[in-house]
Amino acid sequence: MAIFQLSSNTALLLLVVTAVTTHANSPPSFVAIPGTNPTKYYNMDRDRYSEDTPVGPVIYTLIASDPDNDAIVFGIQTGSDYFGVASQNNTHARINLVKPLDYETATQHQIIWTLNDGNNIPVETDITIYVVDVNDNAPLFIGAPYTVAVTENEHAGTTVLSFNVTDIDSGANGRITLSMTEKNSTGDVFSLSQHVSSDGRTILADIIMLMKLNFEARVLYELLIVVKDDGKDTQLTSTTTATINVVDVQDEPPYWIGEPYIALVYDTTPVNTSIITVFATDGDESQKRPVEYEFVDDSSSNSSVNDFSINTLTGEIFLVRQLSNNSLGERRLKIMANEIDESQDSNDTSSTTYVEITILPGAPEHDETSDDISAFVATAITILIVGVIAVVVMALCVYHAKENV
Ligand SMILES: [Ca+2]
Ligand SMILES: [Ca+2]
Ligand SMILES: [Ca+2]
Ligand SMILES: [Ca+2]
Structure with missing residues (x-):
């Protein structure tokens, strides 16, 4: 019992000593x-x-x-x-x-x-x-710059180009607006249609052709497209171009070069003489078809073509019959140029023109008789002048001789 009492007191003492010498440490x-x-x-x-x-x-x-x-x-x-x-x-x-x-x-x-x-x-x-967020990203045109080819027979209203623009900033920093101008504009040929996402950060844009294009009038359009964000402190912009190349199709007839065609012919002009040459060329400049020429019967005018022929390939017109006094006057020949379509994939197109030919009385032919007379007169005049001079010289000699006597 005594031993237990001692042990108990010792334990208590140890506890007190421990409490005094090691206090609990708290975390920071x-x-x-x-x-x-x-x-x-x-x-x-x-x-x-x-x-x-x-x-x-x-x-x-x-x-x-x-x-x-x-x-x-x-x-x-x-x-x-x-x-x-x-x-x-x-x-x-x-x-x-x-x-x-x-x-x-x-x-x-x-x-x-x-x-x-x-x-x-x-x-x-x-x-x-x-x-x-800060406005540290400019709006971005996806896949820019843009180039498209549009055939000139596309209908007005066709969408020729679609593209996306986006801005990865948030709120106003990413809210974008798009605008388009046409370089060297001659009027509104294209319009911009925009589909804006609900957060304003993405635009799907369509460029729509307002009118039919015409390769022969203009082969290239350049559209300047600008996108701007709505950044609160600084607004960022990006710019790109959309190039529209117009593609030619066969839609133009030949046109004539050198009109009006006017020629003078004498009724004495020899057969097979070249009178005049007409020339036509396809109006489709990038894919010119060759043309062939032919006379066209035209009952509305004095168009008798029987006296003439035309080279179908060169357009050169020849006299093929000897004219006479009865032929004098005006002739009006109607001529057609036809495009040759070797591919046979579209209708030939053609154009007509007129050649005005005036037939005059024959030009004086070369007259050998009158040439002989002229030569005779000239010789006689020369002899006469020489004779007069000789007479004058002789008279002077006689005069001096008499004075010396
Ligand atoms: Ca931005
Ligand atoms: Ca940002
Ligand atoms: Ca053509
Ligand atoms: Ca064309």
């Missing part, structure tokens, strides 16, 4: 920010940082305390890819960014801070910080 914790309700702490929780916050400089100072005044070591268990402890002392840690924030990559970050007093298991504090 973040310090509350005065006047916050609900209470906030100096630990960055729910703070917001703009995505253009610079990397390096201190952005926040954590403050913690330890009931036992142990030196606190701050650490980052999660989130060290973006955040770092730049420097620290026993109660404060200065935090900076080690990588740029990017709202478009992550709108928030989880960080687990650790507070280690060296005596307790490190205290973990899980916080969230939020990234604030």
Whole structure:
């Protein structure tokens, strides 16, 4: 019994000694920010940082305390890819960014801070910080610049080009508007139709042809397209071009070069003489078909073509019959140029013109008799002049001879 009493007293004594020599050690914790309700702490929780916050400089100072005044070591268990402890002392840690924030990559970050007093298991504090968007992305034309080919026989109202424009920023920073102007505009040939997404950040745009194109009038259109976001502080724009190449189709007849065609012929002009040449060329400039020529009967005019022939390939017109006094006057020959369509995939097209031929009385033929007379007269005049001179010389000689006598 005595032994038990001693042991019991000894145990009590040991307990008292232990309580005096080893007190319980409490873990550290973040310090509350005065006047916050609900209470906030100096630990960055729910703070917001703009995505253009610079990397390096201190952005926040954590403050913690330890009931036992142990030196606190701050650490980052999660989130060290973006955040770092730049420097620290026993109660404060200065935090900076080690990588740029990017709202478009992550709108928030989880960080687990650790507070280690060296005596307790490190205290973990899980916080969230939020990234604030800035207007750091210009709107983007997907697949730009744009080039399309449009055949000139496309109907008005056809959509010739569709494209997407988008802006990856948020809110007003990503809300975009689109406009289009035509370089060297001669009127509204194209219009822009826009289908805007509900958040305003994506536009599906159609370019619609308001009128039928005409390769022979214009082969190229260039549209300047501008997109602008609605950024609060700075607005960003992007520009691109849409090139519309007009593709020729066979839709033009031949046209004549060198009109009007007027010729003079004498009724004495020899047969097979070339009178005049007509020339026509396909109006489809990029794919000219060859043309053939022919006379066309035209009862409405004095168009007797019997005296003439035309070379179907060259358009050269010849006299093929000897004219006479009865032929004098005006002739009006109607001529057609026909496109030759070797592919046979469309109808030939043609154009007509007129050649006005005036037939005059024969030009004086070369007269050898009159040439002989002219030569005779000239010779006689020459002889007469020589004779007169000889007589004058002889008279002067006689006069001088008499005076000398
Ligand atoms: Ca933007
Ligand atoms: Ca942004
Ligand atoms: Ca043609
Ligand atoms: Ca054409």
